[in-house]
Amino acid sequence: MWARIPGRDVLLALLAIIVVFGISGVLTGYQAYVVTVVVIFTIIGASHTVLFGAAGQPSVGHAALLGAGVYATIAVSRITSFGMEGELVAGIVVGALIGVVIGLPSLRIGSLYLAIATLALCIVAQQIYFEWTGLTGGGGGTQVPPPTLFGTAYTPLGLLYIALVVMGVAMLFARNLLRGRQGRAWNAVRTSPLAASSLGMSLGWQKVGAFGVSGAMVGCAGVLYAHTVNYVSPQDFSLELSIVTLVIAIIGGQRYLWGAALGAIFVEGLPEMLRTTGEFRYVIYGVVFVVIMIFFPGGFAGGIVALWRRFGPGRKRLAPAEIELAPTATIVEAELAQSTARGSRPEAPTVSGDGGIGLSIRDVRVAFGGVTAVDGVSAEIVPGSVVGLVGPNGAGKTTLLNAVSGFVGLAGGEIAVGDTVLRPRRPAQRRALGVGRTFQNLSLHEGLTVMDHLMIGQHAVAGYGSVSQVLRLPPFVRGERRMRADAIETAEMLGLADLLDERVENLAYGVQKRVDVARAVVARPRLLLLDEPAAGLTPDEGDDLVGRVLVHSRHVGATVVLVEHNIELVMRVTDRVVALNFGRVIADDVPDVVRRQDDFVEAYLGG
Numbered sequence: 331m332w333a334r335i336p337g338r339d340v341l342l343a344l345l346a347i348i349v350v351f352g353i354s355g356v357l358t359g360y361q362a363y364v365v366t367v368v369v370i371f372t373i374i375g376a377s378h379t380v381l382f383g384a385a386g387q388p389s390v391g392h393a394a395l396l397g398a399g400v401y402a403t404i405a406v407s408r409i410t411s412f413g414m415e416g417e418l419v420a421g422i423v424v425g426a427l428i429g430v431v432i433g434l435p436s437l438r439i440g441s442l443y444l445a446i447a448t449l450a451l452c453i454v455a456q457q458i459y460f461e462w463t464g465l466t467g468g469g470g471g472t473q474v475p476p477p478t479l480f481g482t483a484y485t486p487l488g489l490l491y492i493a494l495v496v497m498g499v500a501m502l503f504a505r506n507l508l509r510g511r512q513g514r515a516w517n518a519v520r521t522s523p524l525a526a527s528s529l530g531m532s533l534g535w536q537k538v539g540a541f542g543v544s545g546a547m548v549g550c551a552g553v554l555y556a557h558t559v560n561y562v563s564p565q566d567f568s569l570e571l572s573i574v575t576l577v578i579a580i581i582g583g584q585r586y587l588w589g590a591a592l593g594a595i596f597v598e599g600l601p602e603m604l605r606t607t608g609e610f611r612y613v614i615y616g617v618v619f620v621v622i623m624i625f626f627p628g629g630f631a632g633g634i635v636a637l638w639r640r641f642g643p644g645r646k647r648l649a650p651a652e653i654e655l656a657p658t659a660t661i662v663e664a665e666l667a668q669s670t671a672r673g674s675r676p677e678a679p680t681v682s683g684d685g686g687i688g689l690s691i692r693d694v695r696v697a698f699g700g701v702t703a704v705d706g707v708s709a710e711i712v713p714g715s716v717v718g719l720v721g722p723n724g725a726g727k728t729t730l731l732n733a734v735s736g737f738v739g740l741a742g743g744e745i746a747v748g749d750t751v752l753r754p755r756r757p758a759q760r761r762a763l764g765v766g767r768t769f770q771n772l773s774l775h776e777g778l779t780v781m782d783h784l785m786i787g788q789h790a791v792a793g794y795g796s797v798s799q800v801l802r803l804p805p806f807v808r809g810e811r812r813m814r815a816d817a818i819e820t821a822e823m824l825g826l827a828d829l830l831d832e833r834v835e836n837l838a839y840g841v842q843k844r845v846d847v848a849r850a851v852v853a854r855p856r857l858l859l860l861d862e863p864a865a866g867l868t869p870d871e872g873d874d875l876v877g878r879v880l881v882h883s884r885h886v887g888a889t890v891v892l893v894e895h896n897i898e899l900v901m902r903v904t905d906r907v908v909a910l911n912f913g914r915v916i917a918d919d920v921p922d923v924v925r926r927q928d929d930f931v932e933a934y935l936g937g
Contacts, residue, residue, distance in 0.1 A: 341768070366558050368591075368599045369493040370551045371578055373500050378579030378672035380504055383586070386520030390572040391432050391448035394455030395545050397567035398428045399552015402464055404474060404562075414492065417553045418874045425549015426542045428455075433541025437534035442606030452572050459564035471563030474556045476914050486558075493554045500547055502799060507543065510799040510806065516540055518775055518786045525773035525849070528735060528762035530790030532779075581622060583631025584852055585777075627764055686713040686889035687748040687764055687856045689734065703729040705913040706743070711906075716844035716880060716890040718900035718921070721910035722933060726760045727893045728770055730910070731859045734891075735767050736760045747857055759926055761790050763927035766855025768846050770862045770893075774834045779844055780828040784817035787849035820852040821833035824878050826936040840871050847879055858883060860892045864899065872896055876903060901925055909933070 357365065374392060379499045381387050399421035406417045435447040459466045466472060477484045507513055518526040519536045527533055554563060574597060582593020596618075604614055626633030657791065689711040696704040699708060703724045711717050719727050732738045735746055736757035747763050755763075775783060794805040821827045824844045829837065834845055847863050863879065864872025874890070880903055883890050894900050900907060901921040909917035909924060911933040916922045924930055 335619075337808045357487065357490075359486050359827075362490050363558065364599060364602050366486070366490045366493050366554070368594045369490070369497050370554045371575065371594040371598050372591045373497050373551040373554075374548055374565045374575045375578040375582055375593050376501055376504050376587050377397075377544040378576060379584055379587050379590055380508065380516075380547070380920060381540050381544035382576070382579060383584035384508055384516040385537060386441065386516075387433070387436060387537050387540055388445040388576070388643055389432065389448045389541070389544070390445055390569065390576060391452040391455070392544075392548055392575045393567040393569065394432070394452045395425050395428055395548035396552045396555060396571070396575075397455060397459055397564070398424045398545075399549035400474075400556040400562050401462075401566075402461065402549065403553045403556040405465060407475045410648060413480065413482075414553065414557070415555075416548060418496070421549040422546045423549070425552065426546035426580070429541040429548070430538055433538040435580075436537040436541070449569065451568055452567075456564055456567055456569075457556055457569075459567060466562075466564055469563065469565070470560055474560050474562060477557040479650065489554070489557055493558075496550060496554060496696015500550060501587055504543075504547065506800045506802060507796070508587070509857065511789060511794065512539075512796055514782065514786045515789055517778060517782070518789070521775035521777065522773040524737075525775070526786075527737075527757040527850070528761060528769075529766055529787060530758050532756070532758045575807070578664065581619065581629055582628030583635075585628065586631035586635070587874040589629050589631030596630070621643055686715070686887050688713045689732070689857055689889060689891065690746040691734070692744050692746075694730070694733060694745060695741040696729050696738055697741040702741075703913050704733065706917055707910070707913070709908050709915065710745075711889060711891065713889055714887050715905045716883070716892065716903065718904035718907040719891055719893045719910065720895075720897065720900055720907060721916075724912075725933075726913040729913075731767060731891070731893060733863050735765055735859060739858040754866040761855075764856030765859070766850045766853065766857070766862055767859035768850045768863055770865065771844055772839075772842055774842060774846060776835050777833060777910055779831055779833055780821065780826055780837075781814075781817060783834065783845050783849045784820055784830075784852045785813055787852040788816065788851075794862055820848050820882075823882055824875070825849045840867050842868060844875060847875065851879060851882055854886045855888060857889045858891070860890065860894075862893055862895065864894055864896055871898070873899060873905065897925075 341875070374396065377392070378389070381389055402420040402424040403417040406412055406420045410416055417892075434450050436444050439447065460468055461562070477492070479487050484492065495907055508516075515526070515531050515536055517534055518529065519531060523533050526536075538924075557567075574901060578593035578597045579590060580593070581587030581596055582591070600618075602616060622630065622633070626636075628636065690709055691709045691711075692702055694707045695702060704741070707726070707730060709717075719730065721727055729738060733740060734752070735748075736752065736755060740753060747760070747765060750763055751762055752763075775786065778786075793809040796802075797803070798806040798809075816825065824847065826841070826844055829841065834842055843863060843866065847860070850860075851858060858879075860876075860879065864876055867875065876894070876899060880890065892900060892904060897915055901924075904921060906919065907917065907921050907924040908915060909927075909930045911929070916929040916933055917927045919927075
C-alpha cells in the first residue's frame with residue numbers, strides 16, 4: 331500500500347527533516363555545524379543527480395559554482411540591506427548563469443572532454459577569486475556577516491533550521507523537474523542522444539539547461555555555506571572540493587535524489603562520527619568506501635533499491651511471458667488484396683489524427699567525402715500512403731531516411747514535408763513538423779521502463795512547460811494524464827500492455843523492437859519513417875509487428891515510408907515501392923509492376 335502513495339519520497343524527506351528538527355534541541359554548537367554542512371552538501375549532491383545522474387554530464391567544476399554563491403552572498407551583504415532573502419536570490423541567479431557558462435562547451439564536445447573543460451574552468455574561477463581582492467580578500471580571505479533573514483539574526487542552530495527548509499525546497503524542485511517531461515528528456519539525452527534528437531529534443535540546450543539548474547542549486551548551497559563557515563578564502567574552492575562533491579553523488583547513488591543525503595552523511599558526517607577512533611578512522615572510512623564500490627556500484631541508494639526489488643515484500647516477479655502473436659497483419663493484407671482485385675485503392679479509413687503529410691524528395695544528393703551515398707534521388711509521396719523503400723545493402727536507403735530526418739546534410743537537392751522545405755532544419759525541429767522515425771539499430775534508453783519509453787516518445791506533444799511541471803499546475807496534470815492514456819493505448823496496440831513496468835534491457839530482442847516502434851508511433855507522427863522494423867525478427871514476428879504499425883497508421887491517416895529487406899512483406903503491405911541501387915532510383919511504381927522490372931530483379935535478387 332505504501333508503494334501506491336503519491337509523492338512518498340517527499341513524505342520521507344519531510345519525515346527526515348522532522349526527525350532532525352526533533353533532535354536538534356540536544357545538539358551542541360559543533361554538532362549543529364556538522365549537520366548543517368551535511369545538509370549543504372546534500373543539496374550539492376542533488377545537483378549532481380540532476381546534472382550527472384539524469385543528463386549524463388560529468389562536472390568537476392562545482393567548487394567554482396559554490397564559490398559564486400558564497401561571493402554573491404558577500405556582495406549582497408555589503409551593498410544592500412537585504413539578509414538571506416536577497417542573498418539566496420542572488421546565489422541562485424549567479425549560480426545558474428555561471429552554470430550555463432560552464433555548460434556551453436557541451437554544445438560541441440563529448441562527456442570526457444567536457445569533464446576536462448569543467449576542470450579547467452574550476453581552476454580559472456579559483457584564480458579569479460584570488461585576484462578579485464576587493465570582494466574576496468584574496469589569499470587572506472574575508473569575513474562573512476552573521477546570518478539574518480527578514481531582519482532577524484540567527485544562531486548556528488537557527489541556521490540549521492533555515493538550511494533544512496532550503497534543502498526541502500531544493501529537493502522538491504529537483505524531484506518535480508526529474509519526474510515529468512524535462513526529467514525524461516535528460517534521461518533520453520543521456521542514454522540515447524540519437525533517438526532523443528529524433529523525438530524533438532535539442533541535445534545541446536538540454537545539456538546546458540541541466541548545467542543551469544545544477545548551478546542554481548549549488549549557488550543556493552553557497553549562501554548557506556558562507557554563513558556556516560563564517561570565514562572564506564579562495565583556496566577553499568579548489569579542484570579537491572569539486573571532486574569531493576562528485577564523490578558524494580557517486581557514493582550515494584547518482585540516479586537517486588535521496589542518495590545525495592546518504593553520500594553527504596558518508597563523506598561529511600561519517601569522519602566526524604569516527605573522530606574518537608583516532609587515526610583508525612581513515613582505515614575504517616577507506617574500507618567502507620571500497621566495500622560499497624565493489625558490492626554496490628550504483629551507490630548506497632542503488633544498492634538499497636536493488637535489494638528492495640529482490641527481497642522486498644511483494645516485489646518478486648516472474649520473468650515476462652512471451653508475447654503471443656495476433657494476426658493483425660492480415661487486416662492490412664486483406665485491404666490491399668481487395669483493392670488489387672478491384673484495380674483501385676481501398677476506401678480511406680476513418681482517420682482519428684491530424685492526417686498524413688506529403689513528402690517531396692527532389693534530386694537529393696548525400697556525399698561522405700568522395701563517396702556519394704545518395705545520387706540524385708527524386709520521389710513524390712502522397713499523404714496517407716504507405717511506400718516501401720527497398721534495395722540491396724549499401725543502396726542508400728538508411729542514408730535517405732537520415733537526410734529526411736535531418737541526421738545528415740545534403741550535398742544537393744531539397745526535401746519538403748508538406749509545404750515546408752527541410753534543408754535548414756535540425757532533427758528536433760523536423761519532429762515538430764510531424765516527422766517520426768525508428769532506427770535500423772536499436773536506440774533504446776537503458777534503465778528505463780517500457781512506459782518511460784512511451785512517455786519519452788510524446789516529448790514534443792506534452793502540452794506543458796517547465797514552470798507547469800515544477801509547480802504541478804493543471805496543464806502538467808492534464809498533459810501527463812493524456813500522455814499516459816495514449817501510452818497505454820499504444821502498448822495495447824503493439825502487445826506491450828503487460829510489460830509497461832519492465833526495464834527494456836530485461837526484454838527479448840523482438841520485444842525491444844516493438845518498444846522502439848511504439849516510442850516512434852505513440853505521438854501519432856504525420857510522417858513515419860520505419861527503418862527495418864522487422865530486422866532480426868522471425869517472419870511471423872516481423873509480419874505481426876509491421877501489420878500492427880500499419881493498421882495504426884491507417885487509423886490515424888499517417889504517411890509511412892518503410893525500409894525493409896523482406897521483399898514479400900513489402901510487396902504485400904505497401905501502396906508503392908521505390909527501389910534504390912548505388913544511391914539511385916531504379917524502380918518506382920506499384921508493387922506488382924516493380925517486382926517484374928529487370929533492373930530491380932537484377933539489382934536486388936541477383937538476376
